[in-house]
Amino acid sequence: MDTVYYHNLFTVCSRQDKTKSFALKCLKKKHIVDTKQQDHIVSEKNLLLECKSLFITRLYRTYKDRKYVYMLMEVCLGGELWTIMRDRGCFDNNTTKFFVACVVEAFDYLHRKGIVYRDLKPENLLLDAEGYVKLCDFGFGKKIGHGRKTWTFCGTPEYVAPEIILNKGHDLSADYWSLGILMFELLTGSPPFSGADPMQTYNLILRGMDMVEFPRKINKSAQHLVKKLCRDNPAERIGYQRDGLRDIKKHKWYQGFDWEGLINKRVSPPISPRIKNAIDSSNFDSYPKDNEEAPDEMSGWDADF
Known part of the structure; x- marks a missing residue:
């Protein structure tokens, strides 16, 4: 394998076929336990292996x-949506519409399976080589089924739904709240709720x-949709009614x-990434390589990897 490092990921490609590449996510077992x-x-791992959607990064194998522990994943060389937004400041209406639509399709797929995502933010949206957006990082994802709630407090402060903060229990509708926050942030460059610390937020x-x-x-129509997504009462959010996500798709x-x-x-995606070859990671921010040797960790929690 030939490799290029960025953050805790390597882009890897076969020496026999340099045009086919993957992302190899490498996680220190000791750090995970600590x-x-x-x-x-x-x-x-379990959720990603179950998901096969154009709008969700694929996990092929684990080692x-x-x-x-290693996850061999679909590579998305277009980079993080957050990086592009940081460089541009914000996006116009049509660009935002395209990116949010990709997330709507990802949520449609997940929610049919009874999976709540709970970590929507620009950092967790990757562009593939063509410029389509894919959802990644399922560390807070959970299969709760339909008509059931869960009580775990998790998520990025600016994107957390009120019922999570109030510990009332939450369900799939928490994702619709975060979709409204994402719309606002992509259109303006900053989320609607942002304090000096998490409690203020x-x-x-x-x-x-x-x-x-x-x-x-x-x-006006974008404002209306954001407000419909971010209703305080989860049952009143658009996307959570009888017609589900079709209501969002039919919105003005x-x-x-x-x-x-x-x-x-x-x-045609509104942004076409510039990619030189199958292991070109130039669309990602560069990070210093971690040269510290990982210690052994043999407790066995990773038996299914």
Whole structure:
């Protein structure tokens, strides 16, 4: 295998076929145990192996040795959506519409399976070589089924739904709240609720979306959809009604959008990544390589890897 390093991922390709590449996620087992992340990693592995969607990064195989667990994944060389947004400041209406539509399709797939994602944010959205967005990082994902709640407090503070903060129990509708936050952030460059620390952020969230002043760059139909997604009452959120995500797809903001073309990859993405070859990681931020040798970890929590 030929490899190129970025963060805790390597891009790898076969020496026999240099055009076919993968992402190899390498995780130190000792660090996972020290931070009590075993259940998250096992859950992520199981969920990703079950998911086969154009809008979710594929996990092909897992491996382990004495020091690491490894996930061989679909490579997305277009980089993180967060990096692109940071460099551009924000996105226009049509660009945001495309990216959010990719997430809607990912959620449609997950929610049919009774899986709640719970970690939507631009950092967890990757662009493939064509510019289509894929959901990655399923450490907070959980299979809860339909009509059931879960009580784990998790997520990125700016994206956490009010019922999670209040420990009332949450279900698939928590993902619709985060979809509204994502829309707002992509259109403006910053989330609607952001305090100096997590507690201040949570207090702002609990005041509700009606207290947020929308910039003029968010048009009326986009404002309407954000507010429908971010209703305080989870049962009232668009996407959670009887017609499910079809209500989002039929919303005025998406009038004329080619959903079938999106699913069949006939829609031209608004951003086309520049990629030189199958292991070109230049669209990702570079990180210093971790040269510290990982210690052995043999407790056996990774038996199924």
